[in-house]
Amino acid sequence: MQRPLEAAAVLETGAIMLGSNIVADGHAPGFSVRVVTHIHQDHILDLKKSIREASFIAATPLTLDLLEVAGYRVPPSKRLALPYSVSVSVDGDVLTLRQANHVPGAAEIVVELSNGHRIGYTGDFKLPGTDILYELDVLVIDATYGVEEWVRPWQDEIDILLADVVQEGLMHGPVYIYGYYGKIEEIMLLLRRHDVDAPFLVNQRIGRSAAVLERHGYRVGDVVVDGTREALEVKRSGWYIGFRHYSSWRRRRMLPPSNGLRPVHVLLTGWEFREPLRRISPREWIVSFSDHADFRQLVSYVEEARPRMLIVDGYRGGRAAAYFASYVSKRLGIPATVQPSTERWTK
Ligand SMILES: [Zn+2]
Structure with missing residues (x-):
């Protein structure tokens, strides 16, 4: 097989190797730059080790600030803040971050190697709103939902449907939304x-993220942190949106009423494929909302990008990664494999 294969790889540790100088979303010794595509746990693997050993930690300015909220201290001398589409040279390789629609600050990566090869990594993304990376010798892609049945045909309308559920809930009392950080x-x-416009009631960590977003020019509006005097007032009013981590969903019924009003609960999950909204009780909704491309979007990304070779991230993708790689090689005629794996390339 051709040389670019050796340049890009998903390592056993979950690190994405992009040439011999740049590694992303996991740690590997001997690389001068560690890129963080976004703040999700499975993309900041061994970050403390990289902060110690790498010369630079590269990310969008927003992601670098959000990392600090999550407790990672990157010394100023190692901070490589890269706005989208701004390139930097790393020992002869040219590194550029591109816009990904996933969580605020998320980026894709393009590296032009000194030997002329172009390699890229999508990180996590969904469409639209993500730049398609063209003319790549190798593309490393995330395929969390890389199985044919995993489609959400309502993905274009879900934003409005969710906003409607929340507005409707607010007419009767507070609304609590459950999801992962980032989402x-x-x-x-x-x-x-x-x-x-209702105020957001959040924990301290989300409160700090919200402040960072405001500092970066996003409009987050009225945010109050639980436990403060303002929070008491907001709760008394009964008109607010509480945000809670996904794991609190099973404790939702323990929340007391506010101002005599019982809350409406909304769970966000990417694993609901039957319908966009499911009302499981008069005050409980499951909303099919994901930060990741569904199967159709994955296919359309690869069809448009047409890399010469595709590596599907099997560290994060599980069985969907294997399915997607074989689909791409059989149906789209692009050589594709899953890594890390001992499997050979299929054609
Ligand atoms: Zn993610």
Whole structure:
């Protein structure tokens, strides 16, 4: 096989190797730059080790600031803040971050190697709003939902449907939304875009993220941190949106009423493929909302990008990664494999 294969790889540790100088979303010794595509746990693997050993930690300015909220201290001398589409040379390789629609600050990576090869990594993304990376020798892609049945045909309308559920809930009392960090920040911005004005009630960590987003020019609006005097007032009013981590969903019924009003609960999950909204009780909704491309979007990304070779991230993708790689090689005629794996390339 051709040389670019050796340049890009998903390592056993989950690190994405992009040439011999740049590694992303995991640690590997001997690389001068560690890129962080976004703040999700499975993309900041061994970050403390990289902060100690790498010369630079590269990310969008927003992601670098959000990392600090998550407790990672990157010394100023190692901070490589890269706005989208701004290139930097790393020992002869040219590194550029491109816009990914996933969580605020998320980026894709393009590296032009000194030997002329172009390699790229999508990180996590969904469409639209993600730049398609063209003319790549090798593309490393995330395929969390890389199985044919995993489609959400309502993905274009789900923002409005979610905003409607929240607005409707607010007419009767507070609304609590349950999701993962990153997704919560994304939803806060989404609701403001859809003119949902109720104050947000959040924990300290989300409160700090919200402040960072405001500092970076996003409109988060009224945010109050639980436990403060303002929070008491907001709760008394009964008109607010509480954000809670996904794991609190099973404790939702323990929340007391506010101002005599019982809350409406909304769970956000990417694993609901039957319908966009499911009302499981008069006050409980499951909303099919994901930060990741569904199967159709994955296919359309690869069809448009047409890399010469595709590596599907099997560290994060599980069985979907294997399915997607074989689909791409058989149906799209692009050589594709899953890594890390001992499997050979299929054609
Ligand atoms: Zn992610």
